[in-house]
Amino acid sequence: MSPFRLGRRVSQMVIYGNEKMESYHRYIFITILPVILFPILSGVTGRSVYNWIAYDSIDVVMDKLVTVNEENCRSKPKEELQLPASTVSQRPVYNMLLTSVIFSNRSNLLHLHNMALNRAFYFSYMYQKLNRSVDFSTQPGIMYLYMSTTADVTGSEGFINGSAIFFDNNCFYPNFYSLLDFNRTVPLFGPRAWRADDYDESTNWLREPTNNTVDIHDYSAGELSNYTSPDYKMNNWYSMWMPDLSPSQDSLRKFTYTVGLKYSNETGKFIKDEFESDAFFGPPQPGQNDDISLPVEWTVPYFDCGRSNRWIVSASSPVVEYMPRYSDFVQLRRPRFVAVITQDIEFERIDINPCPVSEGNNDPNYFAGTARCKPTTMCEPLQGWGFRRGGYQCVCQPGYYYPWWHDGPFQGLEIEQATQDEYENGFNCYPVDYQQVIPNEMPTWVTRRKRSTYPVTTKDRFLAEAVPSDSSPRVKLVAKRALDQKDMKARLRKRRFIARYPGETKKIRHKRDLFDQEMRQRMENILIRKYKTNGGNCASKPAYQLFLPGDAAYGVEKAFEAQGRTALRLAHFLCDFLQNVDEYETFGNLKGDRRLNETHLFGEVLANVMSDFKVMGSGVFFDRYKFRMSPPLNNTDPRFINGITREFFGPYAWKYKNVNSDGLSNYRAEDFAGHKDYYIDKYWFRRMKSRWQTNFSALKKYTAKPMIRSDENGTSLVRFEHYPLTYLAPTYEHGEWLRPEFKCDPTKLKYEDWVSTYVVPFFGRNDLKTHLEFKGVVTVEVKLDYLDINQCPGEFFEANGFKNTARCNYQSSYRGSYKCECRQGYEYPFNDLAWYFDGQTMEEEYDKMMRGEPNRYDTLKCRIAGASSLYGSWLLVTVSAIILMFWH
Template sequence: MASLLYVFCALCALRMGVFGQYEWQARDAFDEVRLRMDKVNADNCPIQHLGDLYLPEDAVSHLPDIKDININPVFPNRTALLHLHNMAMSRSFFWSYILQARFIRPAINDTYDPGMMYYFLSTVADVSANPYINASAIYFAPNSSYTPSYRGFFNKTMPRFAPRTFRADDFNDPIHLERISTLNTFTVRDLGAIRNDSLSTDYTSEFYRINEWYKKWLPDSVVGRHDTKTTYQVEIRYANNTNETFTFHGPPGADEFPGPVKWTRPYFDCGRADKWLVGAVVPISDIYPRHTGFRHIEYPTYTAVTVLEMDFDRIDINQCPKGQGNSGPNRFADTARCKKETTECEPIHGWGFRRGGYQCRCQPGFRLPTIVRRPFLGEIIERATAEQYYNGFDCEKIGWVHKMPVQWETASHHVREMYLEKFYEYRNFSVGARSLHTSKMNIDQALKFILAVNARTCKNYTSQDLVLHGDIAYGAEEQFVNEAKMAVRLANFISAFLQISDPKEVYSGKRVADRPLSEDQMIGETLALVMGDTKIWSAGTFWERNKFTNRTFFAPFAYKKQLNTRKFKVEDLARLNETHQVYTNKKWFQFLKERWSTNFDSLEKFYMKIKIRLNETGESLKKYEHYPNFYRAANLDHGHWTAPYFDCDGKVKHWVITYASPFFGWDSLKVKLE
């Protein structure tokens, strides 16, 4: 008995000693937020208090603000949130444009709106092309959505309509024998298909609980006024050289308050994705009501919102103390473990919601110990015991400090000659365009040439002089990754629509298949890229010969003349017929055409689990059992980056770099992609 008591006491002492090693880590804001997150799961979220389904608003800091994007730099740990911001804006601009594009076309007893599959596949493409985006949805206000997908439904509205796609965990699906998640399976639902007496499933009701994204902009309280919605102007030039200036109502401008994008608090997506999400919400404008015959009573209003969400766990937190770059609000400020006497905190991107996403570097006047090669990683400090923490992670004071010279003197002749022999490109150098074609480049002369080229002087150089070396664009793939993802998203959508939607399909009942892609839809999609991302100066959708409906060539090209503007231009480049101007002869077009001429095995394969409404009134859902329910599309690595060049003969006379992404559809027999 005594021996058992001795063993028990020894184990207790050992356990207390182990726990005591980490008592130096005091409870902080991270522990509180993590406790609230772990408290809610898919099983108990329906009975949780409403406040427990939301995290504090300052749990996500440094939210992108459109008023700062072109002024202040965006931190590396906020590029994913910035892309979420731009994607939400892009989709809002597209839907606002396409819902009002009926005013471009003749007034007939039909609707020019996209069909239901267009909505579904558009939200799928938002998620499939962007690994950091977890969900995409469009929520319409009650009786505000029109559709051509049902017979005899002209000028009628659906009670609710909310197509939503979120990324599913497919590790246990029978089609994946490896039993690993591919991130390429998506759950697609129409959240507007509900019973009339089910308030808890009505996303416009207070009983829905997690619909903060809906309340951000809807319902729109403006009734009957025509001057409350921002207008945007698009000058369109068609292939037959006819012109159209179209003005449409869209989301608020960047110069307005509060701007076009509102952010939700982190919330638990109960009953749907069952994850903690953060959403960007942008309103969609339309002229409502429709087809009254009296234009003065049809007024612009917000009829829907587009919501794009990302996983809260993938958003970096900033644990460093408040400062010029971390002014707040930030709930996790000053939770880093750096020793403030000799070190200072610096955040590291890519860590997501977990401790240790920082490093402790030495303050001025201090240096690392001789046995340490890099700043102290926060992850290592967070795992340290009390003994390790208090006896390490310090910088040592520098005895001799280098200082800038107080009195500058001209270098002597032999010192100057020594450095000119070492850096000979500064003694004998070329100027102008020839400065780019030397074995060792004189950076000063190269920059002078690049900065001197403009719309007036570019005619003085050959086309070869206006193309920079490829290595000058080192890092462009990372710097412009968000812009490339926008192009991949459009390519993914076109691939999905061409492979899944069949305009000749015949459904039972009143359901009608979606029409083929229209000219207005492709113009709107292309225009939305330029309007949604300020770094994109031009964008185009270039179709192969005889692949677009009723057109030999089709290439809508959207661009802008100023950085921050509400006036945009669109031109169908199919109207150009000179050999050097035809888009099918461009190098990037020919490269992608040759690359994907035969083998498509490396394309990504995306699966969808779709449930659509049973009928036009949407009392319930039914499974969409049309084959195929998957499509193949390109990912980010399948695109092509060009070398930087000055677009002297183009519409945007700037130094630009082009990213091209291919899209694929079935051949005439529907047996092979092309």
């Protein structure tokens, strides 16, 4: 009964008389009073079991997140709509990507960084390449911009939630209005796509979010349209780059990029055999100045008030163009930041690092030290937790081991949910007594000889003592152990069998956990082939030696997912554009977009290569007679002699190491239609075409809801004529990672290295707009050296060419990638500031043992954990003595 209702009943008792008053007094004495007195008498306070946890920085941020919403955000000051910059730690920095390790919990931010740079490169190249008046109609139009931002979101599911391009004041020339002159600008233009929550859509009868619906609004139209104003509250990305009104800073904030292009106007022939050099200004590059200007800047977490109404973080990069674009006074033009690219992610999706400040977790980190690991343990952050408590685990410090009843690290979620008694009396590791010390000098294993049989020279004497002969008993013993597989199997761990998947038996598990000598020899053969193949001898090798087995690239789908989604983004854009854009459509004074042209796609593949250090090459390859482009107004260009329908069109870009320019990396691109061997005959193109030529049932349907400006001034937002836009496109799983291949080029014009290639198809409408058809593929190539191999045990169905090749002691340890940690009930015996056996040490000692050299491989195993100390009881000793005395 609530206090309000109880008071009301008491007031009624006064009115109705003393009898009811007495009855309710008895009721209160019997029921309410014991509830109040019991905690006092029993010594228990009314405090919650979680009240022992102190108020920390996570609570501070959480309170701020819940106090701001879409209803009150407009009345809040700007300071309350932002979080400290240190709440997002370990952000990727462009000039440190090659020298620092990007942890897996920052892969989302790295892809966000690269995609912002990708779009900045593309639009900078495009607007400077098509900067003439005759190119006005071929520049990206309104649907190109809308569909480009849509593809950024749909192609990067799990990575990117929003994408936009915001133009500065009077810096956008609309080529989609028929009533405006070609040299007329509009005040502002800012299309932004955001992943919408479509659980309540009429077409979503399951009422489950699909992540396939995108809202696209022009932020320069309607309410809150002036995003350049300081009162906008959510425009930190604008003030980082614009307005660009200081010509004296152009040499510091703009960088000149050079690309080499080779075009083809007919099948099997290039227009010129040499590459045409083309330079353009792009985002800044870090220099040697103290004031480093990075090409990508990060905003603080902010509340996107009135738009997505989410706490988001944006990566921004500038777009450079010659301004004014069309002028009779060319000498007055200069490269200027005309727009800013933003790629957004929700703040709650970013993993926090609650561990103390240490190497790999440097300041500033707003949440450092919020983990609750005990002094006997160390903190390790976990991936995929986002902004939540418990995203860490506590592992034992060197010199400690886990209790026998606990298997593995203490999980942060368990610690955060524990009571005060559970926390104070648990989650501790036990000290390891009698630790061993690794000797500085290895003992020699030689048989004792007579003094007269020693070699004369000191060198021979040392070799005889350090390297035993083949007849040495130690060598014979080691060789016998190495060859005796049955003996190795007998020493494997024995434990109670628990099936991990249906159909698994103890025999299958036992076979899987064995060290496989054949697999190890196969692994060595793979590595030997990889290391012995280079640009100097690849041309003389047969074709099959330029490939590695497919299982040698195990884990590439996860490790290179961000690079694969870069190709998927371009495939989504092409699907959307080729299925919805009709060059003959007009909507009053609003013109439809024209067809794609070769400059568009050359810019797309160049942006893929220039924005990601791991991407070595990228291409778009159209099927035969599937590429039709709109010719420019000057139809005398020799590239259009054969008309606008091309038999082949395959722009491909790659990183090129120019040895004549101090080793600087340049970029080149060419149309593969100029080669005499057709790319449609390549196995990767034929395989993808045969799979998707007639069957489209597996494609996923995506929905875009474009809201455009009602007029050129952006008075209000209205729906586009075709609302919503839908298109069918592949998912990341529909693409395929090919087996590793060595890219060999006899002309030495391309890079030569081992790569793994991701291929994904794209689709469009046929010429009659009646049905869907296969149009071509998009590829991206990633350097194989960036892939980590996995030598740990794997299930029988795992296609891993390196599994079961790690040299751990199975009975006492289990394997990580690649370290041997002690199992439950075992402890690490050495005093060397570690708690596991390093895989490199295991491999080196194993190789020594196989060669018959002195080694300590047999000592690299965990020992059974004993009691930390011995305790004596005088009562027990006295009773034992009395019993023994009477016993005798």
